[in-house]
Amino acid sequence: MLRPQFVLFGDSLTQRSFDEGGWGARLASEYQRKVDVINRGYSGYNTRWVKHIVPLVFPVSQKIPPELVTIFFGANDAALPDRLSARQHVPVQEFRGNLLSIVQHVQSLGTKDIVLITPPPLDEAARIRHNQQQNEEVSEATSIPERTNTFTSEYAAAAKQLAGELGLPVLDLFTEIQKQKAWQTEYLEDGLHFTPAGNKAVFDLLLKTIRKDLPHLRAEELSDDFPSHRDIDENDPAKSLVSYAKSTSLQAA
Amino acid sequence: MLRPQFVLFGDSLTQRSFDEGGWGARLASEYQRKVDVINRGYSGYNTRWVKHIVPLVFPVSQKIPPELVTIFFGANDAALPDRLSARQHVPVQEFRGNLLSIVQHVQSLGTKDIVLITPPPLDEAARIRHNQQQNEEVSEATSIPERTNTFTSEYAAAAKQLAGELGLPVLDLFTEIQKQKAWQTEYLEDGLHFTPAGNKAVFDLLLKTIRKDLPHLRAEELSDDFPSHRDIDENDPAKSLVSYAKSTSLQAA
Numbered sequence: 001m002l003r004p005q006f007v008l009f010g011d012s013l014t015q016r017s018f019d020e021g022g023w024g025a026r027l028a029s030e031y032q033r034k035v036d037v038i039n040r041g042y043s044g045y046n047t048r049w050v051k052h053i054v055p056l057v058f059p060v061s062q063k064i065p066p067e068l069v070t071i072f073f074g075a076n077d078a079a080l081p082d083r084l085s086a087r088q089h090v091p092v093q094e095f096r097g098n099l100l101s102i103v104q105h106v107q108s109l110g111t112k113d114i115v116l117i118t119p120p121p122l123d124e125a126a127r128i129r130h131n132q133q134q135n136e137e138v139s140e141a142t143s144i145p146e147r148t149n150t151f152t153s154e155y156a157a158a159a160k161q162l163a164g165e166l167g168l169p170v171l172d173l174f175t176e177i178q179k180q181k182a183w184q185t186e187y188l189e190d191g192l193h194f195t196p197a198g199n200k201a202v203f204d205l206l207l208k209t210i211r212k213d214l215p216h217l218r219a220e221e222l223s224d225d226f227p228s229h230r231d232i233d234e235n236d237p238a239k240s241l242v243s244y245a246k247s248t249s250l251q252a253a
Numbered sequence: 254m255l256r257p258q259f260v261l262f263g264d265s266l267t268q269r270s271f272d273e274g275g276w277g278a279r280l281a282s283e284y285q286r287k288v289d290v291i292n293r294g295y296s297g298y299n300t301r302w303v304k305h306i307v308p309l310v311f312p313v314s315q316k317i318p319p320e321l322v323t324i325f326f327g328a329n330d331a332a333l334p335d336r337l338s339a340r341q342h343v344p345v346q347e348f349r350g351n352l353l354s355i356v357q358h359v360q361s362l363g364t365k366d367i368v369l370i371t372p373p374p375l376d377e378a379a380r381i382r383h384n385q386q387q388n389e390e391v392s393e394a395t396s397i398p399e400r401t402n403t404f405t406s407e408y409a410a411a412a413k414q415l416a417g418e419l420g421l422p423v424l425d426l427f428t429e430i431q432k433q434k435a436w437q438t439e440y441l442e443d444g445l446h447f448t449p450a451g452n453k454a455v456f457d458l459l460l461k462t463i464r465k466d467l468p469h470l471r472a473e474e475l476s477d478d479f480p481s482h483r484d485i486d487e488n489d490p491a492k493s494l495v496s497y498a499k500s501t502s503l504q505a506a
Contacts, residue, residue: 002309002310019285020279020282021273029271029278032268032271032294033294036291039281039285040478041286042286049485053498057255088482226295226306228297237302
């Protein structure tokens, strides 16, 4: 395969990013004919669990490393340690260390461009409703949210701070989404996962981050895979297409 | 990378398939966590042109061949030889031969599962409007459609017949879309390319084809990449994850 890869690495907020109107699908559309956008989202995973699979998800044997990797965790790590999703909880200091080791592994492949994405804000009232629906009962456990905005804010801050220390671009979704009007209902469908409007906001913000911090990866800077059909010499198509292949040192190996 | 690949090979009807509501994005969502859906759509290309790049798009050096390839051409080959898009025209017999050689190359990689997709029907009135908008004038050339439904029907029939002879599954979009009510305006945005509703129809029909003719590729037959987070032993996550990697003979090479 010829095209550079953008790999989206994360939890369900990444795994579901090709659902209708999803931010991953929008990125694939933006970079059509230029980049393969590869989804490596693992629903429900926290950084403690995902750390074990990082060497398999990003094998060092891969000849051409991803051109860009987004690392988007924290929503599960920030589950509270004494509530319904306690088993997903990871203390914030460990979260930070896990993120660092993920970044270091990805960098060891030769990938230079990494965007850290902070977990988004939570709508606690919607989480309670969701938990009660999932558990089909109102109990002490389902009457309080399993994640809170305050607690998640620490994970967002840790990711942002780490990005700063490492000199990596960061998309601070936690802050940016809360700037929007009625974000709780407009952008989140169950207090945690994105609506189509929320997905569009994530895409717009990610694109803004790329355009600002990684201008060499703007879509208009990347060439199409093979020439425009308008540039093919209809009397000698082989010439147009073979010379392109040579100019980009592609080989029909 | 660990996951099987479905490669979508075609013209603009494939290249744009990750645009909003696109059939490619829908397929990626359907197969999330299981399959990488790779877009190899080349807007404006006919089979004569694309034939030259087939060995580069599908290098024989690729270690693991695509699990599924959709081959979806004909919309440009069927441009009429004496009208506005004449340079894209390819005679139907040559189209058939080109399709065959594409199939044979893909099969030579080791890929067994190939779906041929016929070109969709045309709305000629909408094409005239589109051509006049594009050319900003009403002339003799823009007052007649550059593609017609009757002419395209020959290319659809050729693709369908070839699939039959080769024993390959075929998605006869030309016939199926015309069964739908008001397909001209509901499914096509400019008489040729799909609206979101048209994209959904293409996805639904493709999924139906896979489920019927390639039941081993139904999403529920394919395993997720790494275990469900619910199956991870929180007291020994490494064990759950490493044993999975061993069971699927993955190596952190």
